[in-house]
Amino acid sequence: MALYLTRFSYTPETWGRLMKNPEDRREAARKYIESVGGKLHGFWYAFGAYDGYNLWEAPDNVSMAAVAIAIGGGGALSKFETTPLLTVEETLEALGRTQAIGYRPPGT
Structure with a gap:
């Protein structure tokens, strides 16, 4: 499974609701990613x-995209x-494949 890092910010209205009714949003995040067969590895403010920030593991890009869109x-x-x-x-595998690409910078 692939790992994904998300960065997020709440709206002022969301912060206002959380101040009135504090809740641990890790549990919600865990539920969302588990619904597509993934795992929450971390949740930080x-x-x-x-x-x-969240660190997630998801089976594929489509699964993570579904969570992100929702x-x-x-x-x-x-x-x-x-x-x-x-x-x-x-990354090492990608580096190994670069020679076959034959990239040429513009103007050279």
Whole structure:
């Protein structure tokens, strides 16, 4: 299964609802990814450009996209970005394939 990193931010309205009724959103996130056969590896809140980060494992891109679309379409977030993560082994394999591509920079 592939790993995915998501970065998200709540809307001000969502923060307002959470202040009135605090809840552990890890359980909701776990339920969403498990519904497509995946696993939640971590859930963190943060300071900065994003309010939080999740590390997910999903069977494939379509499964992760379904979770991302469902969450992003729910209206509680102002930002939701997903990055597929590569293992070191996958990156080494990609590096090994680069010679066959024959890339030429523009203008050279």
